[in-house]
Amino acid sequence: MPEGIFCNKKPIETQEELTALLGDTSGTQYYKEMKELDVDTKLLWTTIQNTCKSRIRTWLEICAHCGMCADSCFLYLVNDRDPKQVPAYKIQSTLGEIVKRKGNVDNEFMLMAMETAWAKCTCCNRCGMYCPHGIDMGIMFGYLRGLLYQQGFVPWELKIGAGMHRVYRAQMDVSEEEFVETFQWMVEENEEEYPGLTVPVDVENADIMYTVNAREVKHYPEDLAEAAILFHAAGENWTIPSKGWEQTSLAMFAGDWAACKMQVENVYAAMERLKPKRMVGTECGHAHRATVVEGPYWAGRQDGRPPVECIHYIEWLAEALREGKLKIDPERRIKVPVTLQDSCNYVRNHGLRETAREILSYIVEPGYYREMSPNREHNFCCGGGGGFNGIGLFRPQRNKGLITKRDQIIATGAELVIAPCHNCWDAIRDLEEEFEIGIKWSFLKPLVISMLELPDHMKPEE
């Protein structure tokens, strides 16, 4: 059978298609159809010829098969050093084979490649740091995901996720009105406790334009209130865009590059419309990677930069604490053993390795901070990155993948894990549910609010 009703090469373009695909619970029919899906080998090879240039071709060719990447991969380590989990093997046996066979691969091969691309690699890019030739297999898996997506071989949730971005310009079905209303509602809920709290919408020339992760709107609206409280306490001149507020990109995990472009251009349009001095994004790793690090390239910006300076939430928070815009009550600093989860997406992939540590130096009582080992740009993926968290089909593999992080956390002796990244936060929550090691986990916003010394204008009237 060529194209299925749900599983096919056509991206989701309308709300009706989205609803229909969502109706196929757990993708039961979707995956059944995938087993019959034809491979358009001609399209595959043409795409490779047009997009696989010297960098990736050289990587595939000169790999010395030395195996030095093996130990760098947490999925190799956690799967009892299964040789089939060696990064070089994983990419050579998938992308390498497709290129070698000039795109002449069958359905069975593509199913294997899909499992490898989404369940054996989180695109954390750690292996690239351990290859003598500088071969970054994470980048190649990102590329492979694009090829697989084009052929319709993509996990159900990510086909939906990419479709959400195409239809709603958000990773979930949250409309522009819902976003603004939820934000306003959350601010109202907190007005009494924080007099003067507001959420300025679509204000031009503000110092900060704030963008979020749609799941905050849908599932964790208190996060929006916390952001408002902290901006307000810091006396910031900030705003949210009613359009272009979603910073994330499940399309990036799916390998749907066209949707990535649509999504990020929507955010850049907001920047151009509102002309803020800077954009601050929420505590999310892949959102930052998508909008700030990779986004400019999808949007065709030759300088590799978004239209205005964009910073991660931790950069803003560190600055606000450093400059005294936010004051911490030393009595209320964290006094339990605490550790930090470095997010691959903005630490290894954007160099923000000291920023969160600076924040912790202000909010943790000296003597209570414990480093994970390894850490900073050498840290392991949380276990759920690159879309792994959200794929039901690969849940057992994901749960196994969490063991690395579990053991890293246990070794620190920490009771609290600070995870300024939605994906890491989820993975750590799930690992606690799965393994019950007795830890708590948190974003930075609620912790900082709990120890904030409020400026006079914000103190509730007696």
Place this chain on the structure above:
Amino acid sequence: MYEFLTGFMFWLALGVCLIGMAVRTILYFKGLQWNLDRVAYKAYPVQGFKGAIRSIYKWILPFGTHGWRKQPFMTVMFFSFHIGAVVVPLFLLAHNLFLKEQLGFSLITINGGVADFLSWLVIITLIFIILRRLALPEVRILTNWYDYLIILISAAPFITGLLARYEVGNYSFWLLAHIISGELLLFAIPFTKLSHIFLFFASRAQLGMDYGIKRGGLKGTVMDW
């Protein structure tokens, strides 16, 4: 025969190697595309250059990176092999006498004892590298006949060179075998994985630019390789 091999064939092999690799290196850099690679190479030449140099420098330093430090056995084998494999062919006295005769100039030379030591080092480390390939499951799964062919092509000039040097059996035979295997190696460089002799630097430079520009470089973060 000797005349032909050290005359025409030598120049042909050297020419194919150098021109071939020049072409490949140029094509490599021409094939880097800012939009597909998602690295703004041209927008930040200084940061890119710094990142590239650092990425190469750290990795040609024994134990210079986390990767090398993590695998001390491999590191010792790797560097011992490569030092011998680069130094002996370039700086052996006999090779430079030949060069002087052919071109009228020569490079600095190493003394015979050092040359012997380094040549044996190449052979011994290659044996260990082969044993490592056979012993470790994570390397075995990656290994195919092509890897052994590359090892054979690389080892042959050293084996034959040593046999000639110790005059085992017929000296002239081993000398000819040495010249042929050396020229075969030169021919093979641009067309096989041996292209890494040049492309190693290109590939390392690329990832260095990536980190130097996109992945933290512009933020002032120096990558801890």
